[in-house]
Amino acid sequence: MTTTIRLSAARLSSPFVRQVEKISGQKLLACYQCGKCSAGCPMAPHMDMLPNQIIRLAQLGMEEKLLASNAIWICVSCMTCNTRCPKDVRIAEVIEAIRATVLRTNARNDRLASADFLPETLAALPPIALIAGLRKLTS
Amino acid sequence: MKLAYYPGCTLKNHARNFDDTTVASMARLGVEVRELERWNCCGTVHGLASDNLMQRAAPVTNLIRVKESGAGEFMTGCAMCYNTLKRANQHMRKDAAALATLNDFLSLEETQYAGDVDVFHLLEFLRDRVGFDKLAAAVTKPLKGLRVACYYGCMLVRPREVAFDDSESPAIMENLIAALGATPVPFALKAECCGAYHAVGRPEIVADRTDKIMGSALAHAADIVIVSCPLCAHNLDHKQVEAKKHHPDFHGLPVLYFTQLMAIALGCDDAAQHFELHHVDPRPLLTDRGLA
Ligand code: SF4
Ligand code: SF4
Numbered sequence: 328m329t330t331t332i333r334l335s336a337a338r339l340s341s342p343f344v345r346q347v348e349k350i351s352g353q354k355l356l357a358c359y360q361c362g363k364c365s366a367g368c369p370m371a372p373h374m375d376m377l378p379n380q381i382i383r384l385a386q387l388g389m390e391e392k393l394l395a396s397n398a399i400w401i402c403v404s405c406m407t408c409n410t411r412c413p414k415d416v417r418i419a420e421v422i423e424a425i426r427a428t429v430l431r432t433n434a435r436n437d438r439l440a441s442a443d444f445l446p447e448t449l450a451a452l453p454p455i456a457l458i459a460g461l462r463k464l465t466s
Numbered sequence: 467m468k469l470a471y472y473p474g475c476t477l478k479n480h481a482r483n484f485d486d487t488t489v490a491s492m493a494r495l496g497v498e499v500r501e502l503e504r505w506n507c508c509g510t511v512h513g514l515a516s517d518n519l520m521q522r523a524a525p526v527t528n529l530i531r532v533k534e535s536g537a538g539e540f541m542t543g544c545a546m547c548y549n550t551l552k553r554a555n556q557h558m559r560k561d562a563a564a565l566a567t568l569n570d571f572l573s574l575e576e577t578q579y580a581g582d583v584d585v586f587h588l589l590e591f592l593r594d595r596v597g598f599d600k601l602a603a604a605v606t607k608p609l610k611g612l613r614v615a616c617y618y619g620c621m622l623v624r625p626r627e628v629a630f631d632d633s634e635s636p637a638i639m640e641n642l643i644a645a646l647g648a649t650p651v652p653f654a655l656k657a658e659c660c661g662a663y664h665a666v667g668r669p670e671i672v673a674d675r676t677d678k679i680m681g682s683a684l685a686h687a688a689d690i691v692i693v694s695c696p697l698c699a700h701n702l703d704h705k706q707v708e709a710k711k712h713h714p715d716f717h718g719l720p721v722l723y724f725t726q727l728m729a730i731a732l733g734c735d736d737a738a739q740h741f742e743l744h745h746v747d748p749r750p751l752l753t754d755r756g757l758a
Contacts, residue, residue: 352516369659373671404514405659406624410633423514439667451704452666453480455546455697459510460663
C-alpha cells in the first residue's frame, strides 16, 4: 500500500504545531523516530496509530489526521514512553496537548459523559476512576 | 511518632480496607497516623498541559492543609494521590511564578504555600523512616509460604522525578513483603499499566490488561497480587469479571493492598480488613495458609 503525504513549509510551522509545542512544552523535532515509545506502549494494541506516528504527524503538522485518530484518547498517560525516550521527548505531554486542542474548542467534544452510564455502573466505579476519566476526557 | 496522613477519596469508600489497615498497621509500628482534619480530592491525575495552572489548585490546597495542621511532612498510601501531590509540589518548588499565581488565586486561604511541605508515600516512609528491619522485628504472624506478586503500576515509579525506586525494575514492595516473611515472586509486568480510567468507558481495554497482568503473576505461581492504588485494585480485582468475558481461559487471583498483608503479619484486628469489599474473596486462601 502506498500513502501519499503532502508536506509544505506552511504546515511545519502552522498554528497547530506551535500550539502543540506550547501546551506540551516539547520540541517536536527532537524526536528521531526510533520507535522505542511505541515498542513499550501498553495501549498500542488498541490504538489506530502508534505513539511514534503521533509524534511524526505532529512534526509534520498533520492536524486533521491527528484530531480524528482514536489513539489520542486511548493513551492513558502511563508515562512508560516518557521514561524510555532516548531524546527525552515527553510523548504523553504531546498527546495531552493534542487532546486539549479538541477539548478546548467551543463544541462539547467530551469523550465521556456520566449520563451515558447506568446508576449501577456508576455505583460500582470508585471515585478515583470517575474523576480521572472525567479529567482526561472532558473539557 | 506522629505522622500527618492524607487518605484520598477512594479510601473512604471502595478502599476502606486500604485506609483502615494503614492506620492499624502503622500503630503497631509505633506511628500514630493522624488524618488531616480538612482535605479535598487531589484531582487524581497530574495535569500535563503546561498552560493549565488550575489543575494545581486541588493538590496545593491539600499541601496548605498539611501546613495548617502544624506538620512539615505527610504521608499518603494511594499511588495516584501520591503522584499528583508530589508532582504539584515539585512544580511549585521549581516555578516561582506559578507558585505566586496560585497563591493569588487561593487568596482566601489563610495560609500561603511556599513549597515547604514534604510528600511521602507510605512505602517510602516505611523503608526510610521506620526501616524494614524494624518492620520484620514487629511481625507476630510471619506470612510463611505465601507467594506474592507485587504490582506497582505506573504512579509509584513514573515519571522518574517522583519515583522512590527504580522506574523499570522496582523492588521496594518485594523487600517489604520479605520482611513480613512472605515470598516475593518474579513478576515481569509489575510496572505495566492496568488501563487506569478506561475502567469507566472502555472496560474491554482494562479486561485485556488484567488478563495479561494476571497471566504474568501466575507464570511464577503467585498466590496473590498486592497493590498500592485503588484504581489498580479495581481493575485487577473487580474487572476480573470483564476479563473472563473477553478471555475465556482467564485465571484470576485475590488482590490485596500491601497494608492488608502488613496488618495480618503484625497481628492487627481483622475488622480493619473489610474483605467484603473484594471481588475475589481472599479468605479461603488466607485460611488455608493459617493466616485468617
Ligand atoms: S522514543 Fe522518543 S525519539 Fe524515539 S520515536 Fe518515540 S518520541 Fe521519538
Ligand atoms: S503514556 Fe500513552 S503513549 Fe506513552 S506508553 Fe503510556 S499509553 Fe502509550
